[in-house]
Amino acid sequence: MAGHEVQAVDAFGELLNELLVRAEQVKQTNTVEPPLIKPDFQDILERVESTFFSSAKTLESRKQSHAVIDIAIRDKFNNLLACTTIDTPYFVQMWNLLDITSFLSDDEQCDSALLFWLVEELLDSQTISGCRRIFDYLESRRQRITAKHFSQKNLVILRSCNELLRRLSRAEDTAFCGRVFIFMFQSFPLGDRSSVNLRGEYHTENVTTFDELPSKESDSERMDVDSDPNLKSKSTPNGTAGKPEDSSVKGVTFSKTEAPLSVDELYPIFWSLQGSFNQPKKLFDPTNFSGFKAGLEATMAMFKTVQTEMVGRPVKVTEDGKRGTKRKRSQGDDDLANAFNPKYLTSRDLFELEISDLSFRRNILVQVLIVLDFLLSLSAKAKEKLSKAKLPDNPNKSVMYADQFLSEDDTTWALDMKRSIAEYLKQGVEGAFFYRVVETVLSRDKNWVRWKIENCPSITRPAVSPEEYVAAKASARKATTNKRLRPTPLGSLDLKFLSESDDRDVLEKLKDPARYRIPSIKSFKSKIELDDMDIDMARDEESKNAAIESKASKSWRVLRIASTSKLVAFDKIERSDKIDEIFQDDVVKPEVTTNGEDESQDADGRVFPEDRRPVVISGPSGVGKGTLIKMLMDRHTKVFGRKVSHTTRAPREGEVHGEHYFFVSKEQFDVLRDGDGFLEYNTYNGSNYGTSRKVVEDIIAQGKVPIMEMDMHGIEQLKDLGYAARFIFLAPPNLSELEQRLRQRGSDPDENIQARLDTAKKEVEHAKLEGFYDKTFVNDDLETTYKNLEKYIFGDDDKDEPPRSTPTEEPKESLEVTNTEVEMADGDAPAAEVAEAAPNEVVSARSELLEATMKTEEETAAPAEDHLPAAETKAVESDSTK
Numbered sequence: 001m002a003g004h005e006v007q008a009v010d011a012f013g014e015l016l017n018e019l020l021v022r023a024e025q026v027k028q029t030n031t032v033e034p035p036l037i038k039p040d041f042q043d044i045l046e047r048v049e050s051t052f053f054s055s056a057k058t059l060e061s062r063k064q065s066h067a068v069i070d071i072a073i074r075d076k077f078n079n080l081l082a083c084t085t086i087d088t089p090y091f092v093q094m095w096n097l098l099d100i101t102s103f104l105s106d107d108e109q110c111d112s113a114l115l116f117w118l119v120e121e122l123l124d125s126q127t128i129s130g131c132r133r134i135f136d137y138l139e140s141r142r143q144r145i146t147a148k149h150f151s152q153k154n155l156v157i158l159r160s161c162n163e164l165l166r167r168l169s170r171a172e173d174t175a176f177c178g179r180v181f182i183f184m185f186q187s188f189p190l191g192d193r194s195s196v197n198l199r200g201e202y203h204t205e206n207v208t209t210f211d212e213l214p215s216k217e218s219d220s221e222r223m224d225v226d227s228d229p230n231l232k233s234k235s236t237p238n239g240t241a242g243k244p245e246d247s248s249v250k251g252v253t254f255s256k257t258e259a260p261l262s263v264d265e266l267y268p269i270f271w272s273l274q275g276s277f278n279q280p281k282k283l284f285d286p287t288n289f290s291g292f293k294a295g296l297e298a299t300m301a302m303f304k305t306v307q308t309e310m311v312g313r314p315v316k317v318t319e320d321g322k323r324g325t326k327r328k329r330s331q332g333d334d335d336l337a338n339a340f341n342p343k344y345l346t347s348r349d350l351f352e353l354e355i356s357d358l359s360f361r362r363n364i365l366v367q368v369l370i371v372l373d374f375l376l377s378l379s380a381k382a383k384e385k386l387s388k389a390k391l392p393d394n395p396n397k398s399v400m401y402a403d404q405f406l407s408e409d410d411t412t413w414a415l416d417m418k419r420s421i422a423e424y425l426k427q428g429v430e431g432a433f434f435y436r437v438v439e440t441v442l443s444r445d446k447n448w449v450r451w452k453i454e455n456c457p458s459i460t461r462p463a464v465s466p467e468e469y470v471a472a473k474a475s476a477r478k479a480t481t482n483k484r485l486r487p488t489p490l491g492s493l494d495l496k497f498l499s500e501s502d503d504r505d506v507l508e509k510l511k512d513p514a515r516y517r518i519p520s521i522k523s524f525k526s527k528i529e530l531d532d533m534d535i536d537m538a539r540d541e542e543s544k545n546a547a548i549e550s551k552a553s554k555s556w557r558v559l560r561i562a563s564t565s566k567l568v569a570f571d572k573i574e575r576s577d578k579i580d581e582i583f584q585d586d587v588v589k590p591e592v593t594t595n596g597e598d599e600s601q602d603a604d605g606r607v608f609p610e611d612r613r614p615v616v617i618s619g620p621s622g623v624g625k626g627t628l629i630k631m632l633m634d635r636h637t638k639v640f641g642r643k644v645s646h647t648t649r650a651p652r653e654g655e656v657h658g659e660h661y662f663f664v665s666k667e668q669f670d671v672l673r674d675g676d677g678f679l680e681y682n683t684y685n686g687s688n689y690g691t692s693r694k695v696v697e698d699i700i701a702q703g704k705v706p707i708m709e710m711d712m713h714g715i716e717q718l719k720d721l722g723y724a725a726r727f728i729f730l731a732p733p734n735l736s737e738l739e740q741r742l743r744q745r746g747s748d749p750d751e752n753i754q755a756r757l758d759t760a761k762k763e764v765e766h767a768k769l770e771g772f773y774d775k776t777f778v779n780d781d782l783e784t785t786y787k788n789l790e791k792y793i794f795g796d797d798d799k800d801e802p803p804r805s806t807p808t809e810e811p812k813e814s815l816e817v818t819n820t821e822v823e824m825a826d827g828d829a830p831a832a833e834v835a836e837a838a839p840n841e842v843v844s845a846r847s848e849l850l851e852a853t854m855k856t857e858e859e860t861a862a863p864a865e866d867h868l869p870a871a872e873t874k875a876v877e878s879d880s881t882k
C-alpha cells in the first residue's frame, strides 16, 4: 500500500515537472510578473484530472488523491527552497510552482489552502527583504488566489500575515507593515469579524514614559497639576467639571485669560495625557478626568501661543516652504522624509522642538479628538440616540459602557474643546484640508463603533433578484422617457450643419479641428462669465436654473480638461461654482508668457501640446530614443521635462546624481517602493530601477509635459495602473541598420550588441500587440522621424504645417517623403483614409508592415540568435532603457 502511494506521488511529480517545464517555455521572464495563465496548461491539467480523479468517486479516495498531490508539491517546494535563493533568477521556478498550485487548488485537485501553507513556510524561511518579494507575488495575484474557497484559506492568510507583522518593526518597516495590512483588508470581506476588536480592548502595553524633571523650589507648586490654583479652579473633585472662570466665552477662554504654563511646567502634564489616550476608561474616574481636562486646557493654551507665533511670521513660513520644495525637487526623493516614527520621543530636550512642529501638534490633537468622541458617546444625547436605535437582542455590551454617563457640564466642556481644537487645526498650512480628512475619518469611525455595538451584523447586501432588476429598469425608463428630449443627445456633437450647407463644404466642415480637438481651458472663461451674468440677471427661476446648469456643465468640462495639465490649481478651488483659479496662468507661465492671451504658447511662440499627458517612448536599444528625446528637449526647451529614474546601482564615471539617475541605496529604494512611490520598477543585473511618481508629478507641476524613455515591462506596469500617457514605439528600419547604429555609437562590446539585437526582435514583435502602443514610428531618416514625432505629440499630424519651433522657422518638409511613419507607408491608402480607419485596422496594418520589415531583414541578414542564455537575454532586454 505504501509502495503504491509512493508510485502515485512519483507519477504526479512527473506531471508537475512537465507543468514547470511548460511554465518556463511560456513565461520568458525571471520576475514575479507576469502570472501564468491556466489555458497554457490545460492539456496537462486534464491529464491530472483523468489520472488521479476520474476513478476517485468517493470522498475518501478524492482525499487520498489530494494527499498525493500535496506531498508531491511540497517535495518540489522543499527542493526548490533548498537549492535556490530568492535573489537568483532561478527562483522564478518557485513563483511558477505557486501559480500551478493555485490552478490545482481552484480545481479542487489539492488542498484549497495549500498555496498559502507554502507561502507561510516561504515567509518563515526568508529575511524581511525576501518577504517583500513574496509580497510582490501575493499582491500581484491577490484577486486570483483569494477568489475561490476563501473560507478554507482565510485562517492561514491571517496567521501568516500576523506572523510577518510580528517580525516587522513598526518604525523601520512602516510602509511594509502598511502593505501587509492593505493586503489583509483587500483579501478579507469588509464585514469580516476576524480582526475586529470586539471587546473594545485598548493597547495598554503602549505606555509612554517621560523624563522626571528635578523639581525647582520656586515652581514646585505650579508643577503639580492638582496643586495649581488656576487648573484646580476648573475642575471639581467629583469629576463634574467646574466651568472655566469666564464661562460666557466658550472653551477657548483659557488661553485668552490665562498665561500658558512654562514649558517645564507643561512637560509632565502634557506627556501624562498619553495615559488617558491609551486607556480612556481611566477617565471614568473623576479625579483622572479633572486632571485630563486641566492638562488638555494647558496644552491647548501652549499650542495656541505657538500657532500665533507662526501666523505672525508668515513670510518665514513661506520661505521655508519654498526652500523645502526646492530641496526636495532637486533630490527627487523627498518621499523618504515621509517615513515616520509611530512612538513618541519624550525627552525633555526635544519638547520645545516638538511643540513647535505643526505635524506633532496635529498628531496630539487628533488623539485628543478621538478621546473626546469616545467621551461624547457617553453623553445623555448620545445614549438617548442609541436607545432609540434598533439594536439586536444581543448587543455587544462590552463596547456600550451602559453604566457610564458624561455629565451635562462635561459634555459642554467636551463640545467646546472639540470646537476649539477644530478651529485650531483649520489654521496653518493646508489646515482646512487636514481637518476635513480628520473629521471624515472620525465620523466613519463612529459608524464602525455602532456596528460593533450591533454585534457586527453582516454588511453583505443580498443580490438583486431578476424581478427587482426588471422592475427597477422599467421604472427608470418610465422616469426618463417622459422628459423632453434634447435636440442633441448628451455627449454627441451637433450635426445640424450637415443638412444645412452645401454638400461640397460638408466634408471640409467635418474636418474642422474644433470638432474633435479638446478645447483650450481659457476658451471656457468668457462662456462661464456669460453664464454668471445670466444667473445674476435672470428674470425668473427657470432661466436662472438653466443658467446655473449651463455653468455647472462648463465648469465640469473645464475641470476635466484641466485635470490632465493643471492639477495643482485644484487645491486652490474651494467651491465648485467658483473655479477662477483654473484660468490663472500656471507655474511656468509667469516666466514665459508675455501677454497671457494664448495659454497654449510660450513667449517664443512655441506651442504646448493640447494633449499634455506624459509621452512615453519605447523601442530597441540603439533605435534613437535618446537622440530624438534630446532633439525634442532642445527644440522645445520649456515644453518638456525629461524623467530621471531612480536606481540602486553605483554611479558610473561621469554620471551625475539627479541628471542621469537618482542614485539611492537599496533601503531608500525599498521605502519608496513600499510607499507606492514608483510608477514602475524593475530589476536588472541585481540593481533596481524605478520611475518615481513624485519626479513625474513635479514635472507636471512645473507646467511641463513629462517625457520618459521606458521598456515594455515598465509600460506594462503603467498600463496596469491605468496611467494616462501616450505610448510611442520607435522601430528600426531593419536589423542591420540597428546593428550599425549600435556599433557606431561604440558604447557596447560585441556580445552585448548581439544580445541587444535579439532583444530588439522581441520588442518589435511585442509592439505588434494590438493597442499596446498609441503610435509607432520607424526611425529611418532622423530629421523626418523627428518631424513626424513632433507633429504627433503636438497633435498636428493631421495638419499640413507642423508646430513652429521658432517664429521664424521655415515650413517643414512634407510627410510623404519616406516611409518613416508606419501609417503613411501603408501601401496606396491615402493618408486621410488610413487615419480614419478603425484603430484595429491601423494597428494590424502597422503590424504587417513591421513584420515585413523585420522579415526582409532576417532573410537577408545572418540570423542573430543563440548567443546568450535566456536569463542574460532577458537581462539585456530590460537594460534597453536603463
Ligand SMILES: Nc1ncnc2c1ncn2[C@@H]1O[C@H](COP(=O)(O)OP(=O)(O)OP(=O)(O)O)[C@@H](O)[C@H]1O
Residues within 6 Å of the ligand: 619, 620, 621, 622, 623, 624, 625, 626, 627, 628, 741, 742, 744, 745, 779, 780, 781, 782, 783, 785, 880, 881
Ligand atoms: N535615424 C537615425 N539615423 C542614423 N543614426 C541614428 C538615427 N537615430 C539615432 N541614430 C544614432 O544611433 C545611435 C543610437 O541612438 P540612441 O543612443 O539615441 O539610441 P537609444 O534608443 O536611446 O539607445 P539606448 O536605449 O541604448 O539608450 C546614436 O549614435 C545616434 O546618433
